[in-house]
Amino acid sequence: MIKHISALILSATLLTACGQAKVDAQKQEIKETVTTQQKPNIIYIMADDLTTQAISAYGGIYKDIAPTPNIDRLAKQGMLFNDVLCTNAICGPSRAAILTGNYSNENGYYKNEGGGKFDETKWTFPQEFQKNGYQTSLFGKWHLGTEPQGFDVFKYHNSAGQQGHYWDPVFNENGKDVKEKGYSTNLSTDFAMDWLQNGRKQNDPFLMVLQYKAPHRPWEPDTKYEKLWDDIEMPYPSTFNDDYKGRELTAGDTEMTMDYFSRRDMKLEEPEGLKGVDRIKWAFYGAKPGEIVQPDGMTAEEGKKWRYQNYIKDYLACVKSVDDNIGRVLKYLDDNDLTDNTIIVLTSDQGFYLGDHGFFDKRFIYEESIRMPFIVQYPKMVKPGSVNNDIITNVDFAPTLLDVAGIKTDQKMHGQSFKSVLKGETPADWQTGMYYHYYEFPYWHHVQPHYGIRTQDFTLAHFYYNIDVWELYDLNKDPEQLHNVYADPAYAQTVARLKNELKALMAKNGNDKSLADFRMITDKDFGSIVDQKDDETSVRDVLTQE
Secondary structure (H helix, E strand, O other): OHHHHHHHHHHHHHHHHHHHHHHHHHHHHHHHHHHHHOOOEEEEEEEOOOOHHHOHHHOOOOOOOOOOHHHHHHHHHOEEEEEEEOOOOOHHHHHHHHHHOOOHHHHOOOOOOOOOOOOOOOOOHHHHHHHOOOEEEEEEOOOOOOOOOOOOEEEEEOOOOOOOOOEOOEEEEOOEEEEOOOEHHHHHHHHHHHHHHHHOOOOOOEEEEEEEOOOOOOOOOOHHHOOOOOOOOOOOOOOOOOOOOOOOOOOOOOOOEHHHOOOOOOOOOOOOOOOHHHHHHHHHOOOOOOOOOOOOOOOHHHHHHHHHHHHHHHHHHHHHHHHHHHHHHHHHHHHOOOOOOEEEEEEEOOOOEEOHHHEEEOOOOOHHHHEEEEEEEOOOOOOOOEEEOOOEEHHHHHHHHHHHOOOOOOOOOOOOOOHHHHOOOOOOOOOOEEEEEEOOOOOOOOOOOEEEEEEOOEEEEEEOOOOOEEEEEEOOOOOOOOOOOOOOHHHHHHHHHHHHHHHHHHHHOOOOOEHHHHHHHHHOOOOOOOOOOOOOOEHHHHHHOO
């Protein structure tokens, strides 16, 4: 009898356990179904003038001295892109291209200086997210002249032409200027963190755009990092003493070498009593030709190295604060179980020179300025530790973010989605070359307007404003781009092929105008700095000339 009762109890227990297991399995299935149908959150992080040379995940000469552990963590947990390229390597135009998915000729924002303001009636991808039920926010740098559209909440730098200041900056908070106390990189993250914690509906998907002023000029570090590397000499890039041989009219004729740092850049102590115009003149002395800033008694070579050491230490210290604050964002996501369902993008508005070729700044079609850092973490789609070498451009960002979020749009864009690339699957017909065009001249830095094509093997460029110079670089044999082989007979067929490819790309993107039209874009607001001949030669004709 006791055995019989025990058997009944055991049987009931087993049935209960089986039933509970079935219920648990059903709950898990429902949970997984809900998870797969859940819209991803998106955090788009962009630092201004951040370059791959300053990120240890990309390697380089600073990786052990100035590591970026939080950015590196994104790369370890996501995909690091080696060949993401900017279509117009300067801040405002790049931001406009990213927002609209279109080249400058379509979005209308060609230049920073004298370029006007971004047309706020233009479609941008945040508007599409907002229209599709996403909570949207913007914190940090905007730098497009007009008020942001498509954001439920914004708080952006609104002083110095929206460049902002590192310390105690003025922000536009939803239409009202507010002066804040503190360091801008930390403040922008504070605003973002407060919105994540208190300003949004916790169960609804969100798009948050977090854009740092750093490490933009004048490279002012947080107080705790001001003297971080005072006791060491930073290494020099291999092309630091480039003599620009064979490139005298292009790379050799700029105002972005180590000779063009100002007193403000070098953090020299300002004399007492200076006010108004006199104070500005003192601070910016050094930015014009012939105004060399360096301690008395130094040779030209010693002065060049002294300016570089000041610059690179300040720049990398600013990057360190960016990395610290990215760590704050990642910790919040981890602590609140948001990591798995959040797409994190880390990028910049273009690349930047860190003494490479003796330069600072950007603008050229050359590698250091057009190659953008780009890292994506999204556990549901991106394999941890993956690396991609496909050519992707900044006009591809908008269609990709929309595609990954499952948002359909009828908006026409030059860019194309690389969602499949994030999955590790590059389409057979993916782009093999990029069209580039830079228009601004002579302000700032005196870089000749030029257009060109960049493939994985070659860079071909035409500098056209008041010179007529072609350059070709073999990126396999000459990755540092020191030798212009355009006139080398051995590359004649390559030149012809690349010109045909460039012509096709310019036509595809609706920008195969005349050289006179291109010069008019450069001259707008400031006028021509030379007597231009009427030149109705179309780029199509230029590219078909032997």
